[in-house]
Amino acid sequence: MASLTINGTVHEVDAEPDTPLLWVIREQVGLTGTKYGCGIAQCGACTVHIDGVATRSCSLPLSAVTPEQKIVTIEGLSPDTSHPLQKAWLELDVPQCGYCQSGQIMAAAALLQANPNPSDEDIAAEMTNICRCGTYNRIKAAIKLAAAQSRG
Amino acid sequence: MTAALDVSRRTFLVTSAAAAGGLALGFNLPFNGGEALAQTSPEINAWVVVRPDETVVVRVGRVEMGQGTLTGLAQLVAEELECDWDKVTTEYPTPGQNVARSRVWGNFQTAGSRGIRDSHDYMRKGGAAARQMLIQAAADGWGVPASECSVAKGVVTHGPTGRTTTYGKVADAASKLEPPKDVQLKDPKDWTIAGKPVKRLDTAEKLNGSQIYSIDVQRPGMLNAAIKACPVFGGKLKSFDAAQVEGMPGVRKVVSVGDNAVAVVADTWWRAKTALDALPIEWDEGPNARLSSESIAEMLKEGLTAEQTFVGNQAGDVKAAIAGAAKTVEAVYGFPYQHHATMEPMNATALWTNDRCEVWTATQNAEAALATAASAAGLPVGQCEVYRLNLGGGFGRRATSHDFVRQAVLIAKQMPGTPIKMIWSREEDMLHGYYHPVTQAKLVGALDADGNLTGLHMRISGQSILATINPQGLQNGRDPATFQGLNPSGTEGVLGYTIPNLLIDHAMRNPPVPPGFWRGVNNNQNALYLECFMDELAHAAGKDPLEFRRRLLVNHPKHLAVLNAVAEKAGWGTPAPQGVHRGLAQHMGYGSYVAACAEVSVDESGKLKIHRIVAATDCGHAVNPQQIEAQIEGSFAYGLTALLHGEITLKDGKVEQENFDTYPIMRMDEMPAVESIVMPSGDFWGGVGEPTIFVAAPAVLNAIYAATGKRIRSGPLANADLRRA
Numbered sequence: 005m006a007s008l009t010i011n012g013t014v015h016e017v018d019a020e021p022d023t024p025l026l027w028v029i030r031e032q033v034g035l036t037g038t039k040y041g042c043g044i045a046q047c048g049a050c051t052v053h054i055d056g057v058a059t060r061s062c063s064l065p066l067s068a069v070t071p072e073q074k075i076v077t078i079e080g081l082s083p084d085t086s087h088p089l090q091k092a093w094l095e096l097d098v099p100q101c102g103y104c105q106s107g108q109i110m111a112a113a114a115l116l117q118a119n120p121n122p123s124d125e126d127i128a129a130e131m132t133n134i135c136r137c138g139t140y141n142r143i144k145a146a147i148k149l150a151a152a153q154s155r156g
Numbered sequence: 157m158t159a160a161l162d163v164s165r166r167t168f169l170v171t172s173a174a175a176a177g178g179l180a181l182g183f184n185l186p187f188n189g190g191e192a193l194a195q196t197s198p199e200i201n202a203w204v205v206v207r208p209d210e211t212v213v214v215r216v217g218r219v220e221m222g223q224g225t226l227t228g229l230a231q232l233v234a235e236e237l238e239c240d241w242d243k244v245t246t247e248y249p250t251p252g253q254n255v256a257r258s259r260v261w262g263n264f265q266t267a268g269s270r271g272i273r274d275s276h277d278y279m280r281k282g283g284a285a286a287r288q289m290l291i292q293a294a295a296d297g298w299g300v301p302a303s304e305c306s307v308a309k310g311v312v313t314h315g316p317t318g319r320t321t322t323y324g325k326v327a328d329a330a331s332k333l334e335p336p337k338d339v340q341l342k343d344p345k346d347w348t349i350a351g352k353p354v355k356r357l358d359t360a361e362k363l364n365g366s367q368i369y370s371i372d373v374q375r376p377g378m379l380n381a382a383i384k385a386c387p388v389f390g391g392k393l394k395s396f397d398a399a400q401v402e403g404m405p406g407v408r409k410v411v412s413v414g415d416n417a418v419a420v421v422a423d424t425w426w427r428a429k430t431a432l433d434a435l436p437i438e439w440d441e442g443p444n445a446r447l448s449s450e451s452i453a454e455m456l457k458e459g460l461t462a463e464q465t466f467v468g469n470q471a472g473d474v475k476a477a478i479a480g481a482a483k484t485v486e487a488v489y490g491f492p493y494q495h496h497a498t499m500e501p502m503n504a505t506a507l508w509t510n511d512r513c514e515v516w517t518a519t520q521n522a523e524a525a526l527a528t529a530a531s532a533a534g535l536p537v538g539q540c541e542v543y544r545l546n547l548g549g550g551f552g553r554r555a556t557s558h559d560f561v562r563q564a565v566l567i568a569k570q571m572p573g574t575p576i577k578m579i580w581s582r583e584e585d586m587l588h589g590y591y592h593p594v595t596q597a598k599l600v601g602a603l604d605a606d607g608n609l610t611g612l613h614m615r616i617s618g619q620s621i622l623a624t625i626n627p628q629g630l631q632n633g634r635d636p637a638t639f640q641g642l643n644p645s646g647t648e649g650v651l652g653y654t655i656p657n658l659l660i661d662h663a664m665r666n667p668p669v670p671p672g673f674w675r676g677v678n679n680n681q682n683a684l685y686l687e688c689f690m691d692e693l694a695h696a697a698g699k700d701p702l703e704f705r706r707r708l709l710v711n712h713p714k715h716l717a718v719l720n721a722v723a724e725k726a727g728w729g730t731p732a733p734q735g736v737h738r739g740l741a742q743h744m745g746y747g748s749y750v751a752a753c754a755e756v757s758v759d760e761s762g763k764l765k766i767h768r769i770v771a772a773t774d775c776g777h778a779v780n781p782q783q784i785e786a787q788i789e790g791s792f793a794y795g796l797t798a799l800l801h802g803e804i805t806l807k808d809g810k811v812e813q814e815n816f817d818t819y820p821i822m823r824m825d826e827m828p829a830v831e832s833i834v835m836p837s838g839d840f841w842g843g844v845g846e847p848t849i850f851v852a853a854p855a856v857l858n859a860i861y862a863a864t865g866k867r868i869r870s871g872p873l874a875n876a877d878l879r880r881a
């Protein structure tokens with residue numbers, strides 16, 4: 005049994021220590037908003053925050069996470085879909101199939117946390133998640149919109 | 157209401173109550189594959205349900221896989237229904253219900269950019285008929301003629317007295333009325349909901365993790381399966397040593413699946429996959445064990461000069477024109493295999509018992525999924541059902557084959573009564589695709605002394621999709637889809653150029669690699685071959701590529717109009733920014749006319765930057781312009797991924813690329829700015845999900861030539877040296 009703090013709740017999980025955090029979150033904890041895309045840290049669909057840092061959870065074993073570390077998944081980003089990025093995503097109708105979008109939003113949230121006023125180049129350099137539907141231009145616009153609205 | 161209708165409605169209520177977990181889209185309630193929701197709201201007709209709280213539920217046979225199809229169809233129904241758009245939601249009927257009701261919802265297939273253009277008529281009529289019935293019910297309630305009543309936003313008003321009521325209040329009475337025989341549809345120029353850039357209905361759930369995809373389905377008592385099929389195409393499963401993994405954590409069973417695959421069933425998918433990776437498996441690799449990209453290329457090369465071909469388009473005497481030309485130009489092009497790489501890998505959940513089989517999955521054609529499930533289950537279709545979930549990407553893969561449904565059912569059949577969720581790893585997904593087919597083309601053009609194009613021979617050699625996937629679609633062995641966008645006539649994809657002596661023919665060469673419908677299908681390479689070669693011809697003739705095309709397009713004003721639109725907006729003929737070069741392309745496919753002008757630069761080291769692409773589409777009617785713009789961007793990302801990086805290669809009968817590290821997908825840093833011109837000319841219905849993909853790659857290649865003097869005739873660009881020639 006291992007103990008994880010996810011979205012402010014402590015979960016006792018029964019999984020082998022080498023199980024990727026992604027699958028613990030999806031299967032043992034039952035939060036399926038975090039997606040599987042590649043399993044090798046290439047696509048970013050599995051992005052969560054660990055102590056505020058965007059992390060590709062498919063490539064992090066359960067044993068590497070301590071009970072004290074704060075894991076936030078897309079379900080915990082805001083209580084009511086009110087994070088500035090979620091509002092901007094809605095405003096600009098960003099998602100197409102939507103499958104990559106949990107990871108995109110989590111990656112963008114960490115980006116804005118570190119750099120509240122990113123340039124186009126900053127965004128393109130930091131946002132390396134794959135979107136097979138090609139929503140990149142709207143993602144970029146939504147990040148800038150959220151940044152502008154957060155500045156007020 | 158007739159007795160027959162009564163019966164069918166009751167049947168529907170019963171089946172939908174049983175199925176409601178999969179029926180409701182779950183915009184309000186997260187779908188958990190859970191228990192049935194009571195279906196008590198009145199059904200006005202097959203398309204429209206109005207709930208007492210005024211919610212209007214539009215039922216859609218097509219499926220949402222990212223292209224905004226659900227929203228577009230709901231807009232069309234709501235437009236005719238005159239309901240309040242803010243109260244509209246959608247749901248999927250199941251294919252079993254469609255069968256039980258004589259296919260009242262029409263074709264479920266969502267492919268070929270047909271989601272809207274092939275269903276707008278019956279869906280608009282469904283909305284209009286429901287409106288008439290709801291107004292009639294209100295009039296009946298007041299004892300007044302319906303002609304004295306009007307409706308706006310779901311509120312019915314009796315003109316002479318000013319009394320009002322709402323759709324929600326009269327829905328029950330309306331549901332008991334005889335449907336009207338004739339309905340009048342609005343003139344699209346009077347549209348207020350359709351044709352407008354309204355927001356999609358399915359966005360909120362995609363922002364907080366609450367949208368349930370097929371891969372997220374949970375069923376009571378469910379187990380998970382990981383699967384491996386023989387990596388060599390056509391190979392079989394020889395043996396496996398289950399004893400080696402049966403004691404591993406969570407493992408319940410190791411089963412063979414058909415004659416070519418083995419699966420491990422465990423309590424979680426990760427444990428199933430871990431055991432599968434440890435399972436000793438022996439394959440019988442069969443006759444294709446030596447197949448390679450090189451052997452396939454040789455096979456296609458032979459076809460470039462073969463005598464026996466299928467003809468797609470012919471005029472005059474091309475041989476004589478080439479023989480008598482002042483100048484000839486010749487080039488050979490190629491287009492490698494591509495993988496769909498939907499972000500959500502293939503998966504399905506199946507529950508099998510002696511007398512029933514149920515499947516939850518993401519499919520572009522739920523009726524085909526149902527047929528596959530029934531045949532794998534060994535049960536009549538009437539004892540099977542498929543529940544649809546929104547797709548984490550389709551792009552044709554989930555229309556081409558339901559191999560994943562078959563596998564899930566075959567596993568579930570070996571564990572009766574236990575729901576089994578089978579998920580492909582990304583590696584499994586990459587190795588068992590239905591790939592965009594491989595072709596080569598040899599083009600020969602004849603120019604007269606004034607640089608006019610007098611003859612063109614385009615020989616395509618390569619794989620037919622229909623020959624493998626749907627042989628009944630062949631016409632005396634000829635695959636008509638090979639000639640997408642090159643046809644002499646029709647409404648799907650007409651060649652825009654008038655060339656006096658013309659031959660476009662196909663030497664069919666079918667390597668044993670499963671081909672599939674991949675966004676844009678054969679238009680991708682046909683547009684690339686022809687539009688790049690047109691550029692070659694223009695340069696050989698010493699003419700401006702725009703002027704050269706314009707002269708040849710005089711008989712096809714719609715083709716010409718989109719080309720002119722991009723040229724004008726991009727500033728063709730005016731200087732580009734320092735170091736930036738332009739390229740053009742136009743094409744027609746899936747009923748729409750598209751063109752692009754790309755702007756690129758290539759630095760000293762040969763590094764390419766695509767700065768901007770101006771795109772135009774004439775899709776006849778534009779149901780949701782902002783979604784069309786999203787599709788233009790999305791299709792460009794898909795098409796440019798193939799151009800920049802996409803290549804599936806084979807060695808020893810296997811696909812060599814197993815994940816995104818070796819099959820890279822374009823990321824944000826490579827995405828150009830896209831400027832869209834949506835210019836619907838109004839008298840036809842063309843597709844929007846695919847058509848613009850055709851022109852992105854040739855426009856970029858032509859711009860690269862302008863920048864570097866290098867003609868790249870086969871992708872991906874990752875293999876090319878772009879330093880200035």
Ligand code: FES
Binds near residue numbers: 040041047048060063
């Ligand atoms: S699933 Fe983790 S990066 Fe792709």
Ligand code: FES
Binds near residue numbers: 138
């Ligand atoms: S929205 Fe479909 S993969 Fe990004």
